[in-house]
Amino acid sequence: MIKVLVVDDDFRVARVHADLAARVEGIEVVGMGHTAAQALELMAEHRPDLVLLDEHLPDEPGSQLMRRLDAAVIMVTADGDADAVRRAVAGGALAVVLKPFAPEALVSRLVAFVRFRRALEGxxxxxxxxxxxxxxxxxxxxxxxxxxxxxxxxxxxxxxxxxxxxxxxxxxxxxxxxxxxxxxxxxxxxxxxxxxxxxxxxxxxxxxxxxxxxxxxxx
Known part of the structure; x- marks a missing residue:
């Protein structure tokens, strides 16, 4: 199973994203965090393969935090500013999903990540x-x-x-x-x-x- 960590400052939004991720075959949601500090603690505890990461966290921007995460990252953010997208890509984000979004927008990227990992197996x-x-x-x-x-x-x-x-x-x-x-x-x-x-x-x-x-x- 591919372990996914969800990080969003709004606990209700984090739950929605976690529920969407859990619907994808091959994915297990291992935790939800609402600050950069919590994200780092959950990283150390669960060692996820993928993080769904918000840009606007109360203690550190997600685009800055991702450089310290030993996992693949999909940015899920309401910030569609060109500089924010550039920072996300420069930081190593595999994709940027803008809020609000249709469920398929996130699910399709999660499915692609599962297929990518399976293609590399062995x-x-x-x-x-x-x-x-x-x-x-x-x-x-x-x-x-x-x-x-x-x-x-x-x-x-x-x-x-x-x-x-x-x-x-x-x-x-x-x-x-x-x-x-x-x-x-x-x-x-x-x-x-x-x-x-x-x-x-x-x-x-x-x-x-x-x-x-x-x-x-x-x-």
């Missing part, structure tokens, strides 16, 4: 394509599985889109023709996705008796 050293891929996942795009080294995240995403768009399972030849790559290339990427559990492989026997491999996106 990964060792990454190449540039893999780094690009996990960062695209963090910002709400891309498939959840990490492409193998030497694979293109663009090709992997094209294959995912082709499978998702089809009502029926596809062969490697079908996928290759759809996205404009060789059958061998499509087969390599499809094998990666099967191993990652993102694609379901089934066999269909034709008149020759040789099984035809067919692939369907598992969603």
């Amino acid at each position: 990964a060792g050293s990454l190449d540039q394509a893999q780094v690009d891929h996990v960062l695209s996942v963090l910002h709400g795009g891309g498939a959840t599985s990490l492409p193998a080294k030497g694979r293109s995240s663009v090709t992997a995403e094209a294959i995912r889109s082709a499978l998702e768009a089809s009502d029926d399972a596809l062969t490697a030849a079908d996928v290759a023709g759809t996205i404009g790559v060789s059958r061998a290339t499509a087969q390599r990427y499809l094998s990666d996705l099967v191993q990652a559990g993102r694609v379901e492989l089934s066999l269909r026997y034709g008149v020759t008796g040789r099984p035809e491999h067919r692939y369907a996106w598992r969603g």
Whole structure:
């Protein structure tokens, strides 16, 4: 589970944010703080992975506090001033969500963070394509599985889109023709996705008796 700490000076707002976060699969809300001092105490106690942080705290600005937090941060603030956004980004915020907001605005960013963390599970050293891929996942795009080294995240995403768009399972030849790559290339990427559990492989026997491999996106 991904541990989330909520920090907002208004305890009612903090509860709303905590309830939204708790609705996201894979997230556990481990605490709520209302000052910078409380945030630091809860950090030491729970060691959260992510902090939902308000800018206007009574004892220290959130954009200043975040530099002392050993966790990822999403700023949730009513301050839409350009300088405030700049400070948040400079301090390391993954995203800035402005109050008031529709629930989906926060939930979608939390879901993206969960997908980002899952994409990195078990990964060792990454190449540039893999780094690009996990960062695209963090910002709400891309498939959840990490492409193998030497694979293109663009090709992997094209294959995912082709499978998702089809009502029926596809062969490697079908996928290759759809996205404009060789059958061998499509087969390599499809094998990666099967191993990652993102694609379901089934066999269909034709008149020759040789099984035809067919692939369907598992969603």
